[in-house]
Amino acid sequence: MVYLENDAFLNELVRMFSKSKVKGNGTVYVIMKKFDGTKRAAATTVTKKSSGTGKQKKTQKVSEEPTPAHACLIRAKLQNRKIATFVPAKEVNRFQLAYCSVLRGNMDALKKTKKNKSKSVRRPPKYLNFLHTLCGSLKVMFLY
Amino acid sequence: MYLKTYDDWEKAAERLYLQNPDTARYSIIYQHNKGLFKVKMTDDATCVQYRSESMQEFKKMEKFVSNLLRHMASTEH
DSSP: OEEOOHHHHHHHHHHHHHHHHHHSOOEEEEEEEEEEGGGHHHHHHHHHHHHHHTSOOOOTTOOOSOOOSEEEEEEEEETTEEEEEEEEGGGHHHHHHHHHHHHHHHOTTSBOHHHHHHHHHHHHHHHHHHHHHHHHHHHHHHHO | OBOSSHHHHHHHHHHHHHHOTTTOEEEEEEETTTTEEEEEEEOSSOEEEEEEOBHHHHHHHHHHHHHHHHHHHSSOO
């Protein structure tokens, strides 16, 4: 697991999304959880152990700086690549905007059909209603 | 457990998070080739999931995510 700064994390997330599109079989996992400072020590020791065994050589960027007591931990995974970041309360507003735009911009394979369907369903009745009223008024005209 | 509508999922997920804010985690899974996303909220005892292909529901989900982010990062419970 590589711990990154917020902006670096978002850049890496964008790269992950584009990679998943190129290979065609990629699934991107993004996990969010509440984080209180108590479990931080355990998390770092785990990463150090895994780097010691040599399974993960990408632990260069492990941030040793103290994290705030309350934060939101966000992890992302694509195949073997795992990244994580902490979002403290101060950064929430800024991060949230950037994060949502990253998600929206990259999940572009989703369908937008619902709108079109509802429109095409709605149109005929209006048209028919109009015809009905027209016929009705014509009949009334003829009767008189 | 997959829920049938998005609104059901959102209610269930919110309840689950508020019951157990420390252990609950939330995940988005995006598969580009299938053009679908899944959302999941679990506290290791119960798990609620929802699967969708529509962009509209994703936009709804976005609001939920930003609320959740705010909650998770805030200092008070």
